[in-house]
Amino acid sequence: MSSPRRSRGGNLALLASFVRPHRRRLLAGLLLGLGVAASALATPLVTKMILDSVSTSASLTAPVAALLGLLVLGVVLGYAQATLLGTVAENVVLDVRTSLVRRFFRGRLPDLQRRSSGELVSRVVADTVLLREASSTSLVNLINGAVSLTGTIVLMAVLDVPLLGVTLAAVTVVGLLVAALMRPIAEAQSRAQDEIGKLGGVLAAGLDAVRTVKADGAEDRQTQRVVMHAEASARHSIKAVRTEAAAWSAADGGIQLAIIAILAFGAWRVSTGDLPVSTLIAFLLYAFGLVAPVSEITLNVTQLQAGIAAAARIRDAESIRTELLDAGAPVPAADAATAGLSFTDVTMTYPGSAHPALTGFTADIPGRGHTALVGPSGSGKTTVFSLLLRFYDPDTGVIRLNGADHRTLSIAAVRHHIAYVQQETPLLPGSIRDNIAFRSPDTDDQIIWQALDAVGLADHVRKLPAGLAEPAAQAGLSGGQRQRVALARAIVTRPAILLLDEATSQLDGLTEAAVQRIITDLAQHSAVITIAHRLSTVIDADTILLMEKGTVRAAGTHRDLLTRDDLYRDLVAALRIGS
Numbered sequence: 001m002s003s004p005r006r007s008r009g010g011n012l013a014l015l016a017s018f019v020r021p022h023r024r025r026l027l028a029g030l031l032l033g034l035g036v037a038a039s040a041l042a043t044p045l046v047t048k049m050i051l052d053s054v055s056t057s058a059s060l061t062a063p064v065a066a067l068l069g070l071l072v073l074g075v076v077l078g079y080a081q082a083t084l085l086g087t088v089a090e091n092v093v094l095d096v097r098t099s100l101v102r103r104f105f106r107g108r109l110p111d112l113q114r115r116s117s118g119e120l121v122s123r124v125v126a127d128t129v130l131l132r133e134a135s136s137t138s139l140v141n142l143i144n145g146a147v148s149l150t151g152t153i154v155l156m157a158v159l160d161v162p163l164l165g166v167t168l169a170a171v172t173v174v175g176l177l178v179a180a181l182m183r184p185i186a187e188a189q190s191r192a193q194d195e196i197g198k199l200g201g202v203l204a205a206g207l208d209a210v211r212t213v214k215a216d217g218a219e220d221r222q223t224q225r226v227v228m229h230a231e232a233s234a235r236h237s238i239k240a241v242r243t244e245a246a247a248w249s250a251a252d253g254g255i256q257l258a259i260i261a262i263l264a265f266g267a268w269r270v271s272t273g274d275l276p277v278s279t280l281i282a283f284l285l286y287a288f289g290l291v292a293p294v295s296e297i298t299l300n301v302t303q304l305q306a307g308i309a310a311a312a313r314i315r316d317a318e319s320i321r322t323e324l325l326d327a328g329a330p331v332p333a334a335d336a337a338t339a340g341l342s343f344t345d346v347t348m349t350y351p352g353s354a355h356p357a358l359t360g361f362t363a364d365i366p367g368r369g370h371t372a373l374v375g376p377s378g379s380g381k382t383t384v385f386s387l388l389l390r391f392y393d394p395d396t397g398v399i400r401l402n403g404a405d406h407r408t409l410s411i412a413a414v415r416h417h418i419a420y421v422q423q424e425t426p427l428l429p430g431s432i433r434d435n436i437a438f439r440s441p442d443t444d445d446q447i448i449w450q451a452l453d454a455v456g457l458a459d460h461v462r463k464l465p466a467g468l469a470e471p472a473a474q475a476g477l478s479g480g481q482r483q484r485v486a487l488a489r490a491i492v493t494r495p496a497i498l499l500l501d502e503a504t505s506q507l508d509g510l511t512e513a514a515v516q517r518i519i520t521d522l523a524q525h526s527a528v529i530t531i532a533h534r535l536s537t538v539i540d541a542d543t544i545l546l547m548e549k550g551t552v553r554a555a556g557t558h559r560d561l562l563t564r565d566d567l568y569r570d571l572v573a574a575l576r577i578g579s
């Protein structure tokens, strides 16, 4: 995704919006910077006083002391400014990182799925670094540089107007040249960062699928796909660096040329008696002093531009809409008449999709018992789960939970009511304990061990060097064991509804038996809804909902459907789940 391009004014306002919460400290940083600039500006004037004292044989003590005082003042104020601005910069980065990460985890699924996770990671990791300099140091240094430049020019005017004319001519030419180079630099920097975002996306996807990449011998091709973006980024960055170097050289060369012109013109005026030598020396000191603000302005404008582009990308990531997790009513208590779930004529089309995933889906699922969803690929089984978890809302129709319209309930309350075991069960960061007590981190170890026992993993975990504290990623868990960890996570919460998307593969005998036991056990007091992929699961289901093209084609028990539905018979035969 390329970053949005806006007007310069709009971009500066965008950058300012990140800085606004820190404006007081930024202002203090600016004032300290002005102090540094003032002490630097006063130095040549005091130098002139010393030179004049030499010719008039006056005491040198006061001007030398003033010079030392200015030196100490400059150093102290400079130190204070650097630490203050550095702290502001880190705080801006921390604020942005915190708000982005919060937004990503609270983001609506459709918005998140439109972006690659690698790109989102690069927003938090890389773009915030560019924002750091721009949002504090560059902004303040730019103002300091401009003030120093103006101050230097004013003091030059006080010293000698004809020499100032030479200086201004040089500064104007340099300024115009540098300004012309700024836009190409900004564009190249922005393109380089866009490529880094894409690189993050391709790299993360490739690493997620590293087993497939290796099995298919695609290491080099995959590397090339990532490196292609790194190369493109480097190409744009090199272009930016070259143009920046041209801007620097123009600025530096222009000022050096001005100094030579001042020296030649000034020396001639000294020789004609129009200019005292001390004035020429003071003027030259100011001319040398011009190098610093001019290069400061050049450097900070380029940094500011990079930061502005990063700010635009960060704001774009912030357009991910968040879920209002707590708005709405709690889930009503179940009574005999209303307990469970009902779908009435539910239709749902994924954003951007031409065909509905569910159409006229109607079903009643009791508050207790095992309901299995069976159907061909793409028939809408996962979509039913996504609607129940409120990852999406139906376009039309009503879902009721214990009699209450699902949409009037708070998302947090609905999800609290449900445990979800995905087909692909990624391990979460942290230990085995963290993975199982994910929903309630203070769950008692005894309950965790019971859950591990129920899924047949207790012996395996006991043998791990750190037991429950073993980092999950290092615990050497097979696909089936990972699904059992997810099952253990689901049952420690004693959910009112368990959604289980059964693994199509990876189920060893032990896992299959554990799944079976848990379904039977939980179904005594909860609604267990499975997307069933094996015979043992469907045979035991109290009700099977046979789905086709986003709707319920038939409902009944395994035996029922075997006798009366061709599609079910075909599915049973094709999946080899039938007897």
Ligand SMILES: Nc1ncnc2c1ncn2[C@@H]1O[C@H](COP(=O)(O)OP(=O)(O)OP(=O)(O)O)[C@@H](O)[C@H]1O
Pocket: 113, 350, 351, 353, 356, 357, 375, 376, 377, 378, 379, 380, 381, 382, 383, 384
């Ligand atoms: N995020 C999405 N965006 C657009 N269309 C989607 C999305 N997810 C699913 N679909 C489409 O919605 C329809 C139903 O998909 P769903 O995943 O619910 O089917 P399923 O029965 O679970 O399939 P499977 O058994 O293969 O997992 C399919 O046509 C699918 O292509």
